Amino acid sequence: MPRDLSGADALLRDVFGYDAFRPGQGEIVDAVANGADVLAIMPTGGGKSLCFQLPALMRPGLTVVISPLIALMRDQVRGLREAGVAAGALTSGNTPEENDAVFDALHAGDLKLLYLAPERLASGGTARLLAQSDVHLIAVDEAHCVSQWGHDFRPDYLRIGALRRELDVPVAAFTATADEETRAEIIERLFPGTAPQVFLRGFDRPNIHLAFAPKDSPRKQILTYAAARKGQSGIVYCGTRAKTETLAQALRAEGHAARAYHGGMEAEDRRAVETAFAQEDGLIVVATVAFGMGVDKPDIRWVAHADLPKSIEAYYQEIGRAGRDGGPAETLTLYGADDIRLRRAQIDEGLASAERRGADHGRLNALLGLAEAQSCRRATLLGYFGETLEAPCGHCDLCDRPPETFDGTEAVRKALSAALRTGEHFGAGHLIDILRGNDTDKVRQRRHDQLPTFGVGKDLSQSQWQGVFRQIMGFDLMRPDPERHGALVMTDRALPILKGQEAIRLRRDVVDRRAVRAQPKALVSEEDAPLLSALKAKRRALAEAASVPAYVIFNDRTLIEMAETRPQSLDDMAGISGVGAKKLDRYGADFLAVIAGEAEALHxxxxxxxxxxxxxLYDRLLEAQAALVRGPDGTDKPLSCSASQLAKIAEARPGSDDALARYLDDKRHERFAAAFLDVLTDAA
Structure with a gap:
């Protein structure tokens, strides 16, 4: 049913096409719109952008948005313009003509949102321009970039505090990844001397399926995973630049549209990949973490990690790029002992303080705990962020197929003993040879075949021992020592197990190709799939004609709702989530023609x-008019009101004859006033 709207609700419906806020959005919008300083930590895909875009339309003057990547800014500006919002961006990627258009709009006072990269703040000209531009709000996207310890640190984010003082306006800062330490640093840098309202929204993304798997022919694992999701947009994260190139090539050889992306590429080549990913359906980008923050594509259906991420926060942020439209999405993270050794070495060999290295090891430990979890992964992940899950999620690999476990206490004690008896100077490979009683040259040369631990682990196979050592490192019972060329050294955590004071259960590594779901959940039913494909084809054609990413027209979630509900009129179409007034006017008839065969002809x-x-109300006025076109007896000269007259009357709802007379000349007032007032009175 159509409904009247006011304030934030009206803008939400008419501009952005949504009937209701997502959980937690409404109160953040209210706080920002009312001029409060705000720090909002929201999950990726939780609708952060709306929380500053909507208040920008509710507040007077200009809202300046500090955003870290050109691609992200350009996409958001395109999306806003498609929705009828006056927005612009000043970026190094602009043409002179684009910059001139933004400056002209600024000087004319026509812009509501201006996007800037933080590096622009280094220019005195930018500060003078903003001082003359009636700025009423500064919004900071990806606010964790202000943290000097974060891997996304951008030094120019530190200039935002000075800009805030100079303009004397409120700041609304948003991020999806901020632990307690980073939150404190954001507040110190962006809100010195003030206490912002802090909104910490739930970290759960229930539409994302979580899965981990030990590496076992990892290239084949990735190719198998991608094959089951052919035609869906996805990201594969790799630990090295070289691997992005070789894996992208392997995917192309299997018939996928795949492109590599890493920091060693020319800027123009990186932009070409970003543009292709935004505009094409079904492209896979194989990337290092250089392909990160600026990914604003809402219909990424899967994210895979070919190598272990650096921390649990990095993992959360990277998988969070999937399913931002709220539709079903899937993830797979591969990991092995070599990953753990590499990540430990990167921390230990870094230049950070001992305190910081300890914190980084803790973050890695949290990720390894998630990788080696023996029950619901979502509960483990949310527990790290201080949230609890009342019941298993039913939407992760461990809920799908609970793992087989065994009492690993004795195996762990044997492994620890082998390391200690060899002076903690060797890696897992040599220790496994000792435990299994393998008569190698290295074992004999060091007389390790004379140790009490030689051959005590023959009950486990080579691969089983590799699984034990991987879990030993995953539980941080032993760490590779960079000063001893990666030799495994026991940690304090292992002492209670070594002394027999604690027991430990390990997962049994079972090579089961079904452990990772071969077939993803379908976006729509089999019956609706052909229509969804037709709607996507129409979207692609319109996007190419307008030179914008497909999701700027409508995102997948909107097309899915169209395919499932099959609106038969523009009034029905207006009720679809994501169809605002401007997009309805611009694209409604095109998509209705795909669904209903032909679009209704509406003025x-x-x-x-x-x-x-x-x-x-317009329709009822039109009916009343139709009955009187030739007068009450049907014998008079034809007379009617224009469509714009009827629209103005329907919107204004005049409640008296005098008020109605302002919209009608004498002839039309005489013929239609009484009938129109009856309609208006009934509708009141």
């Missing part, structure tokens, strides 16, 4: 009222 004045109470 533009009526089309603008689609989905609103004024729309149905």
């Amino acid at each position: 533009p004045a009526r089309r603008k009222l689609a989905g609103r109470a004024a729309g149905s």
Whole structure:
């Protein structure tokens, strides 16, 4: 049913096409719109952008948005313009003509949102320009970039505090990844001397399926995973630049559209990949973490890690790029002992303080605990962020197939003993040879075949021992020592197990190709799939014609709702989530033609009222008019009101004869006033 809207609700519906806020959005929008300083930590895909875009339309003057990547800014500006919002960006990627258009709009006072990269703040000209531009709010996207310890640190983010003082306006800062330490640093840098309202929203993304798997022919694992999701947009994260190239090539050889992306590429080549990923359906980008923050594509259906991420926060942020439209999405993370050794070495060999290295090891430990979890992964992940899950999620690999475990206490004690008896100077490979009683040259040369531990582990196979050592490192019972060329050294955590004071259960590594779901969940039913494909084809054609990413037209979630509900009129179409007034006017008829065969012919004045109470009132006024076109007896000269007249009456709802007379000349007032007032009175 059409409904009248006011304030934030009206803008949410008419501009952005949504009937309701997502959980937690409404109160953040209210706080920002009311001029409060705000720090909001929201999950990736939780709708952060709306929390500053909507208040920008509610507040007077200009909102300046500090955003870290050109691609992200350009996509958001395109999306806002498609929705009818006056937005612009000043970036190094602009043409002179684009910059001139933004400057002209600024000087004319026509812009509501201006996007800037933080590096622009280093220019005195930018500060002078903003001082003259009636700025009423600064919004900071990806606010964790202000943290000097974060891997996304951008030094120019430190200039935002000075800009805030100079303009004397409120700041609204948003991020998806901020532990307690980073939150404190954001507040110190962006809100010195003030206490912002802090909104910490739930970290759960229930639409994302979580899965980990030990490496076992990892290239084949990735190719198998991608094959089951052919035609869906995905990201594969790799630990090295070289691997992105070789894996992208392997995917192309299997018939996938795949592109590599890493920091060693020319800037122009990186931009070409970013543009292709935004605009094409079904492209796979194989990337290092250089392909990160600027990914704003809402319909990424899967994210795979070919190598272990550096921390649990990095993992959360990277998988969070999937399913931002709320639709089903899947993830797979591969890991092995070599990954753990590499990540430990990167921390230990870094230049950070001992305290910081300890914190980084803790973050890695949390990720390894998630990788080696023996029950619901989502519960483990949310537990790290201080949230609890009342019951297993039913939407992770461990809920799908609970792992087989065994009492690993004795195996762990044997492994620890072998390391200690060899002076903690060797890695897992040599220790496994000792435990299994393998008569190698290295074992004999060091007389390790004379140790009490030689051959005590023959009950486990080579691969089983590799699984034991991987879990030993995963539980941080032993660490590779960079000063001893990666030799495994026991940690204090292992002492209670070595002394027989604690027991430990390990997962049994079972090579089971079914452990990772071969077939993803379908986006729509088999019956609706052909229509969804047709709608996507129409979207692609319109996007190519407008030179914008496909999701700027409509995202997948909106097309799925169209395919499932099959709206038969523009009024029906206006009720689809994501279809705002501007997009309805611009694209509604095109998509309705795909669904219903042909679009209804509505006058533009009526089309603008689609989905609103004024729309149905317009229709009733039109009916009343039709009965009187030739007068009450049907014998008079034809007379009618224009569509724009009827639209104005439907919107204004005049409640008296005098008020109605302002919209009608004498002839039309005489013929239609009484009938129109009856309609207006009934609708009141």
